[in-house]
Amino acid sequence: MALLTLKDIGKRYRQGEVEVQALSGINLEINEGEFAALVGPSGSGKTTLLNIIGGLDAASHGTTQLNNIDISALKEAQLSDFRLFQLGFVFQSYNLVPVLSALENVELVMVLQGRHKKECRQRAHHYLELVGLKEVMQRRPSALSGGQQQRVAVARALAAGPRLVLADEPTANLDSENATALLDIMHTLSHEDKTTFIFSTHDPRVMDRAERIITLQDGKIVNDQEHHHEHSDKHEHIN
């Protein structure tokens, strides 16, 4: 039984008279612990697909099941609980609440989950250490580099203990050194925590880190294959 099952997902956007078919006939299964990349040219529907999986947007057609929960059937309040407890998000940039320190940002989701203060603190410390930011965790996002900010976002996503982490172009604003470092961190954590990752990217070097590459074009999956890469055991932490 797959963790995530998409059945015949279609998404149409209306812009006045013009209709855009952003996605059509998407069937996809993602298993627990997978580390999958979503690639494809600009406008191919990567963001749209991630939004639908994350319950941020509703599909026009088809069903999305995560862990046997039909996301497409959830109401707004249930969706936000679903995202709070089951999903982690890493966005392209400005992921963090600017008035909170790195540590507080990581704790925030767990506090919202209702975890005990002590547990929040412990887990936050643990994950910030894993992403190599223990020394700067009291800083606010404005005092962190882009790469550090993205690593805080990864720590935040994982500290909450999600089933699935969705990352839409998490490295788009990073140089390739930082980008590959972030990917390596994500990869390691995915292994350690058995957390499933789906991330989108344009960057071939980032793609290279994936274990599975799903290629989208014009809203359809045109290629979906296992990927064996060479760098998976080289973890360079850049601070």
Add this chain to the structure above:
Amino acid sequence: MTTAQPEFMSASVVSRFPILLFVAWRNIWRNPVRSSLTISALASGLIMVILYASLLEGMTRQMVHFATDISTSHMQVHRQAFIDDQDLYATLPWSYLEKIQQAHPSIQVSPRLYAAGLASSSTTSTGVLIKAVDPKTEPDVTQMLQHVRHGKLNLDIADTTENGVQRYNLVIGAQLARNMKVKPGDELVLVTQAADGSIGNALYRIAAVLKPLEPNFDRMGVLMSIEAYQQLMYLQDGFHELAIKVAEMKELASIQDTVANKLKQFAQEKSLDELGGKAVVRNWRQLSPAVADLLEMSKAFVFIIGFIIISLASLGMLNTMLMAVHERTHEFGILLAIGMKRRWLLLMVLLESFFLALVSAVVGSLLGLVINDYFEKYGIDFSSAMPDGYDWAGMIFEPVMKGYLLPADVFTASIMMIMITMLASLIPSWRTVRLKPAEVMR
């Protein structure tokens, strides 16, 4: 470390409140200049309302002071016919004086008599209102006799003329003195119809001129002793008005009841003559309905003006929060995406406004209190422009406007400000409700 699912606690707002409060508080200091400007605007509005309320309260206190301490005192007893048409014969028996005084140990009483007459000086004549008081007890109920502008207060016999006629001293109103061009020391002749129907006339000497206290008295008032009045009017058997002063204003209603009951009881013991009607006791509000109305009105006034000032000031809050919410659309999208509930987000934004309002309320109240202190001590002095003060709507105001701040007004104004600003901030916070988290991915 495991990725064990946390127990799914009911995601109540109550348990999330501390973190929302914390983030909201941090957000206020995100843009200190903007927050400070908002706080200054709201605090200034509140200060204005507080000072306005204080000055108006000061003015109404002055009005009540003039209405009670200076002319009417707290309560008065009259016969109904005297109230209706100043019936000269509608008197209360002298025996009432002591009996009412005994009704309640803490009250003080003083009798008064009235008549209409014609006053002539060496050059002019004019209609006057004769008011007779007991110089010994009048100061117990009002401060009328203390407000002398020229001359020296004296209502005793002044002198005896060459042909052996006794002249009593008079005290007259300032406007009357000006109109008749008389001053202390001058002679005045009063002509009137006495109680027995004869023409009463007598010579008097003006001892003093009173400051303006009450517009009517100021224009046509002539004050004399009851003794002098009785000689002029041949009216011995009673008095027209009994002024009563209570020790504590809050006892007013209960004492009024006591006096009313006593009056009923006296009438049963020995009935008054039919024509004069029954004895009636009225408090100062009933005696000066204009003052009482104005007092009520001024409360409504403070409220309306306060509402307008605070509403204007809260536009600043509206703008601040619109900007704050607008520039944080992306951040709110992220928060919604990671599982923040819309109502928590809404609450967080409202808490932010609430903090701003609360800080403004504290700052505004404190500064308001400090500035008000000055207004209470020194007031605003118009005496160079209007040495006599001014009269308006039948009331006289002192030339120095002094504040009088009721703690309740500060509280009400602060609560009102917080409520209005919270209402204003509903508009921007509402935007969080319609925010689409999908947008932040793009």
